Amino acid sequence: MAQPIPLQKDPSQADRALLGIRDLVFRGEFKAGERLPELALVELLGVSRTPIRAALQALAEEGLLEASQPTGYTVRGFSETEIADAIEVRGTLEALAARMAAERGVSGSYLAAMSDCLDRIEELLAKAKPGRDFLAQYSQLNNQFHEMLVAASGSEIVARALARASSLPFAGHNAFVSIQGRIPGSLEIFRAAQRQHREILEAIEARSSARVEPLVKEHARIAHKNLQLVLQNNEAMKNLPGAPLIRRRP
């Protein structure tokens, strides 16, 4: 099962470089298509070239940057279609994970833990209205449920593939949660998602692999709908982390 937080002592320079560069890109300090000169990053982040290079390589693997010809790295931009495809890939792999969980079976205690997680989400939805705290808590619980779902597959290989697919900007399950407070009717979206969570868990409990697969795929389509909503809402776009990476339709 995956260790959610590796619990590291003090962050290395390489970690600082990774987080620092990702932050610079997400904040739009470097725009899509722009080069990232190593020395500029050394200046901005205060670490030497060695960890900077390691971070650039990692971010290129992650998909945020791309190696440019004949050398160096540039910021990658994402079209609406590309983001939709990334969500589709994530949903497909999540569905595979859920199917495996249903086929291979999950222990009663683990199912109970997943159900507990859903209970807490319901509690949250019952009493709270969208706001700062609410969104942070929902995001955390939603994340936990999805982590547990993948772990339930029992396959490290699938978990790995899924983690990679989810690391693309806007592809993860919480990509749009942080700004749903600004979108009208978002509470109803959360409620719909939660109903799907229950159905997914029930299908796994019933070992119904044929049913759980389309359920998870459908669940991933919420992200799709959120993408559409955000793109039509300028106010939301301003507050979406990484918004400068999105290539709007010409």
Place this chain on the structure above:
Amino acid sequence: MAQPIPLQKDPSQADRALLGIRDLVFRGEFKAGERLPELALVELLGVSRTPIRAALQALAEEGLLEASQPTGYTVRGFSETEIADAIEVRGTLEALAARMAAERGVSGSYLAAMSDCLDRIEELLAKAKPGRDFLAQYSQLNNQFHEMLVAASGSEIVARALARASSLPFAGHNAFVSIQGRIPGSLEIFRAAQRQHREILEAIEARSSARVEPLVKEHARIAHKNLQLVLQNNEAMKNLPGAPLIRRRP
């Protein structure tokens, strides 16, 4: 569309390190679970630590190595189940690519090029018996068809995810082709695969997204069967590149 060969002038030290380490691991010079000290690799490959480190990082991303606690890298071993899962992930993503191709449509000239590729495979199967040349040619053409299939999806995101999934040892479509000459009845396996290739192409031509998805998944199961055959055949195991990475069932 993906550039199969980046056409680089002379290989960098980093490239040499990457290929060199992969080769050492596939040949079993370092066994599963064993550490890869940087200085040992410097000695063996004759390049300095900087490109060695870049290569280690890349190979860990690829899945061949894993970062070990609290530092360094070790060779990753693969159980039979893990290899089966990797094939399943690859098949799932390939099916997604094919479905997208069917949904979005593929130009007539591209379909014709894919058909040409299949014609050449048929020609090869008609006249040749399994042997050195035959396997190399089949492998090349099989690879070409699968590359074209992914490209037909029109999605770089999916192509990327698939390339990563296929880079895990034994997960690619040609993983077991090189030793099929040693397995009795292999020609019949190739013929069955080719019949599936035709059906897949016909389904895409007919824009039948619902039909192409299970066809591609079924096609990927050939790799599954080949895995079983190889594991039961000691002679074949000896000639399988990367065989030392496989953790046999205890």
Place this chain on the structure above:
DNA sequence: TGAATACAAATTGTATACAATTTTGGAAGC
């Protein structure tokens, strides 16, 4: 004026020195 070339600046690739950390081996103490 425009193109070609040579020179300068910027940038990345590589090697290596040094720092920090982890592991190892053994001696001392219980």
Place this chain on the structure above:
DNA sequence: GCTTCCAAAATTGTATACAATTTGTATTCA
């Protein structure tokens, strides 16, 4: 005999010097 601690060795993390390459710019020649 076993554990504990410390020092030495091994190993990785980081910074930086130098080399090789690419890019930009100015100057010269047609």
